[in-house]
Amino acid sequence: MTQTSDLVIRTEDLTKYYGRSVGCEKICLRVRRGHIFGFLGPNGAGKSTFIKMMVGLHQPTSGTGELLGRRLGDFRSRRRVGFLPENFRYQEWLTPRELLRFHGGVLAMEAPAIAAATTRALAGVGLADHADVKLRDFSKGMQQRFGLACALLGEPELLFLDEPTSALDPLGRAEVRRLLLDVRERGTTVFLNSHLLGEVEQVCDEVAVIDHGQLVASGTLSELLAGPCEVAISFAEPVDPALAERIVAGVGARVLESRPTMVAAGLPAEDAIPELVAQLVAAGARVCSVERRHRTLESLFLEVTAEDAKPEARRG
C-alpha cells in the first residue's frame, strides 16, 4: 500500500449527482506524486465533473477526498494547483503578461517573481514573442498553449489538464507531450483528462478509465496492458486448419482464429511460443511470420466501456 504522503489525490466514494443524473459515482482514486496520471473515458463519462470537484468548482454530493493532504474544497491547497479548463477561455482584452500578473498576484507572488515566472512559462509553450499581444489576437492553438502556461505559473505541485491538446495540430501535441514529461521531471504530478488514447499511452504512468460516472479500470499502464500472451502465425502455403488447431491444442493453447494461411492462438505463457512454432514446422507448415499481439490502450478502453460491460449507472 502506498504511503499517504506520496498521494496527491485520494478520494473515497466521491459522488456527484445532478438531479437524477449521475456525474460521478463512488470514485475511489489514488494518484501518486510525480506521476502523469491519465483519466480516460468517453465524452460525458464524468471526467470533467471529477476535475471540477478537484479544483473546487463543484461540491461533491457525497464522499470525501484529499488534495495535497488537505480536505477537498480547502481553497489553500489551490495555491499549489494548476488548472487548464476544457474550454480554455481567457480575458481576451488582456495580454498574456497582464493576465499572468493577475494570476501571480492571486497566488501571492511578488512582482519580480511574477515577471520571471511569466517569461519562463511563456517560453515553455513557445509564446515568448507574444507576451504583449492581446489574447483576442491569438489562434485557438495559441490560446490553449497560453492556458498551459497560465496553469504552470507558480510551479504547481499538481497540474490538472482537461483535454490540453484538443485545439493543437500533431506538432503542437508532440510539443505538449514533451512539456508534460519536462514538468514531471521537475516533480510536478500531472492529472490528464483525455480521450486521445495514443497520447495518454505515450506519456502516462498510470491510468484510470471512467464510464457512466463509474471507475471501470485503473492501474499502471503496464498492469492494465498486460494481458494473455497471443500470437498470430502466418503460413506461406495453406495448412489444413484442423491440423493447425490440433497442434495448438496440443501445446495447451487456445485457438482464437483459424484460416488456411493463418492461426491465432492464446497461450498460457510466452515460453510456449517456440514449442508451438517448432511443432507446426515439424508438421510441414511453412511458417513465414510469427506476430506477437499486444493489448493496446484502445482495445482495453473499448473492452471496459463496451455496452455489455457497462455498470448500472442510473440511480433509484
Next chain:
Amino acid sequence: MGSGGATRRVLLVAGLTLREAMRRKVVLAALLMSAGFLGIYGFAIHVGASAIWSAAPGGLAEMTGRLVAAQLVYIGLFPASFLVALTAVFASAGTVSSELDSGVIYAVLARPIRRGELVLGKFLGLATMLAAYAAAFDGGVIALARWQVRAPILSSWAAGLALLVLESVPLLALSVLGSTRLPTLANGVMCTAAYGIAFIGGLIEAVGAVLGNATMGNIGIVASLLMPLDALHRKALSLLLPQGLLFQNGGPPGMGGSSVPSVWMVVYAALYIVALVALAARTFARRDL
C-alpha cells in the same frame, strides 16, 4: 492566509474589473456621451439664462430668477441620474454570468481565491467606475448651472453630490447579485425594471402627498425600500437646492420634488448595498459552476 491576502485579492479583482471597463471602452463611451449631454445642457441653459436676465431691463424679480435657475439644475440632474443608473446596469449585468458563459471564470476560480472575494472585488471595481462617472456627470450639471444661471446651490452641496454618487450603487448591488444567478439578459431586464419600480415609487408617493392619501404614500415607501434609488435622489436634491425653490407637491413628480426622505433612508440604502453584496457572495459560493 490572513485577511491581508484576502484584501489583496479583492483589490486585484477590483483593478481587473476597472481595467476591463476601460479596455472594453465602457468608460470611453460613457464619457463621450455624457460630454455630449453636458454640452447640449450647458448651451441650452446659457441661452435660457440670457433670456431670463434680459427679459426685463431690470431682470426678473430676484425670487423668480432663483426659482427658474433651481429648476434648471433639477431638470439636468434627472437625466444624468437616469443615464448613470442605466450605465450601472449595462456595465454590471453580466459581470459574473458572462464570464460563466464564456468560461473565463474557471481558470480564475481554480486559484486560491474565495468566490466571495471575487464578487466583492467585481462590485468594488464597478462601484469605483460608477462613482467616478456619477461625480463627473452630476458634478458637471451642478457646475454648469451654478456658472451659467447663477443657480442657488446650498453649502451642503458636497453631501448632496455624495448622495447623487451613491444613488446608483443599490442598483449596481442588485445587478451584481443578479449576475451570480441569472443569465445576463434576464438580469439586465430585472434591474431595469427595478429602476422603474424606484421611479414609480417616487411618483406614487408624490401623488399620494398631493391627494393626502396615506396608502399611496406607503406604497411609495415600499417601492423605495425595494430599490432606494429615487429616494436617494430626492434626498440629494434637498441637500443641493433650497427647499422653497423646488417643485413641491405638484411639480413633475418622480423627478424628486415631492417629499424629502429622512436620513434613515440613507442608512437603509447603505445597509441594502451591504446586504445584497453579501447575498451575492453567499449564493455564488454555493453554486456548482
